[in-house]
Amino acid sequence: MSVVVVGSFVQDHCWSTERFPVIGETRVGRFSTGPGGKGFNQAVACHRQGVDTLFVGALGDDALALVARNFAHSEGLKSHWQVSAERPTATSSIVIDGEGRNLIVVDLAANQTLTAAFASEAIGSATRIVLTQCETPLAVAHAVAGRATEIGALMVLNPAPMHEPLTPELLALVDVLTPNETEFAALMDSVGQRIDPAGVAQRNDLDLHALARTLGVPTVVITLGAAGVFVSHGRNRRGDADAYYRVAPAAVNAIDTTGAGDAFSGALVAALAFAPEAPFADAVRHANLAAGLACERLGTATAMVDRAAVLSRS
Numbered sequence: 001m002s003v004v005v006v007g008s009f010v011q012d013h014c015w016s017t018e019r020f021p022v023i024g025e026t027r028v029g030r031f032s033t034g035p036g037g038k039g040f041n042q043a044v045a046c047h048r049q050g051v052d053t054l055f056v057g058a059l060g061d062d063a064l065a066l067v068a069r070n071f072a073h074s075e076g077l078k079s080h081w082q083v084s085a086e087r088p089t090a091t092s093s094i095v096i097d098g099e100g101r102n103l104i105v106v107d108l109a110a111n112q113t114l115t116a117a118f119a120s121e122a123i124g125s126a127t128r129i130v131l132t133q134c135e136t137p138l139a140v141a142h143a144v145a146g147r148a149t150e151i152g153a154l155m156v157l158n159p160a161p162m163h164e165p166l167t168p169e170l171l172a173l174v175d176v177l178t179p180n181e182t183e184f185a186a187l188m189d190s191v192g193q194r195i196d197p198a199g200v201a202q203r204n205d206l207d208l209h210a211l212a213r214t215l216g217v218p219t220v221v222i223t224l225g226a227a228g229v230f231v232s233h234g235r236n237r238r239g240d241a242d243a244y245y246r247v248a249p250a251a252v253n254a255i256d257t258t259g260a261g262d263a264f265s266g267a268l269v270a271a272l273a274f275a276p277e278a279p280f281a282d283a284v285r286h287a288n289l290a291a292g293l294a295c296e297r298l299g300t301a302t303a304m305v306d307r308a309a310v311l312s313r314s
Contacts, residue, residue, distance in 0.1 A: 002052040002273045004127050005266070006119045006144045007039015008111040008135035009057045010090040011064045012300055014258075018098040029095075035071045036300035037090060037111070038133040038160060041259050045266025045290065045304040046131070047077045051273045056122045058082045058114040058136070064089035071301070080122045084113040100254045100295065111136050116143030123147045128276070129269045133158045138170070145173035154272065158265040159183050165190040168216065177217045178265050184222050187215060201227035208232065209244035221284065223264055225249075225257070229288050231281070238280035247284050250292030250313075259303050263287075263294035266304065289313060 017029035035044075043055035055072065059065035059081050068089065072079040092106040114136045120143040123130060130148040132141050141157065148155035156176040159166055162183045171177070179187060185197035191214050200208070201224040212220040212232035219238060222230040228249040237243060267290035271283035290310050297303035 002127070003046050003129045003131065003269050004054045004056060004123045005039055005043035005046060005269075006056045006114075006122070006130070006132040006136070006140065007042065008037035008090060008108065008133065009035070009040040009059060009068050010037035010092045010106055010108070010111070010135075011067060012036035012092045012094055012258075014094040014096065014299070016096045016256075016298070020095060020097050020101075020103060032298065034299045034302045035068060036092060036259070038135045038158065038262050040068070041262035041301050041304065042131060042133070042158065042266035042269075043077060043079075044075060044301045045263045045294075046270040046273075047075060048304050048306040049267055049270035049274070049290070049310075050307045051270040052078075053270075054078045054080060054122065056080045056082075056119050058084055058110045060084050060088035060110045062088050064091070082114055082118045084110040087113050094258055096256050096258065096298075100257045102256070102258045104258070106135075108135055114140055116140050119144050120147040123151070123153075125151050127151060127153045129154045129156060129273055131156045131158065131265060131269050133160055133265075134163060134166075135161065138164060138166075142167075142170050142173075145170060149173050154269075156265065156269055158261070159187065160261060162186040171215055171217055174217050176219045176221060176268075177215065178221045178223065178261075178268065180223045180225070180261055184212075184220075191215065200224065201230075205230070205244055205246065212244075219280065221268070223261055223291070225260070229264075229284055231284055233280075239278060240280050245281070247281070247288050250289045252292040252296050254292070254295035256298045256303065257295050259300035260291045260295050262300065263304055264291035267291065267310070270307075286310060286314075
């Protein structure tokens with residue numbers, strides 16, 4: 001197995017409307033539903049890039065679990081599910097405005113029952129890259145990162161959403177960290193540095209690099225939405241000439257930004273699996289474009305693009 005993605009499955013319920021309702025207001029909109037969850041989105045994004053991918057997650061014993069299984073089967077995505085008898089399959093409420101911005105509430109439900117043992121045991125010794133996030137218990141991330149270190153796999157952590165501080169012990173096991181600006185500010189707060197998330201993209205590159213280096217993670221990739229991506233390396237530059245740099249945002253017509261960060265992380269590990277010896281910047285540019293193209297589609301898992309779509313716009 002080239003890539004194992006451990007994480008969440010969530011059935012998304014999405015409403016699109018020209019503007020967000022104010023408190024107490026009812027707006028008329030358009031409804032859709034489909035598979036999502038940060039882990040599942042990232043697994044689909046990686047799989048659609050043509051990389052051998054395994055998704056490991058949790059479901060309830062209910063009708064939505066069948067939806068998840070059927071979608072994974074239709075995609076040809078290998079999946080390993082832990083089933084909870086106590087908690088239902090996770091669901092979310094997403095409201096998208098006319099500018100493609102979103103408001104999200106999620107019940108993580110069965111995802112919170114995923115165990116460290118189940119997740120880590122699913123990672124075979126031949127796995128090259130492991131990717132996980134924070135929509136499952138933090139103990140799962142610790143176990144998965146430990147397993148990646150044990151077998152010599154590249155460990156990628158997308159620290160989203162930041163429900164609780166990440167420990168130095170966990171960060172010490174991570175090779176590549178992919179926060180957005182809000183998550184980066186939360187990470188900075190956990191190491192005693194208060195910064196405004198709204199101002200992350202405007203900071204000068206040297207300052208941003210210095211902040212990223214305080215986390216102790218070899219490579220930090222900060223996704224900045226419409227401002228592109230910032231990369232900070234430690235001693236290992238992963239084939240890049242520069243220790244830090246920016247990648248400009250992709251030129252796309254965004255209608256829904258909901259799954260952009262997941263598209264980025266999934267496509268990033270796919271690109272690294274395809275060309276492990278290539279400069280890291282190549283993988284970042286590929287992932288940046290994949291994330292942008294996903295914003296041209298509605299939905300989350302269903303919006304992930306394939307490799308041909310990315311190459312056609314490169």
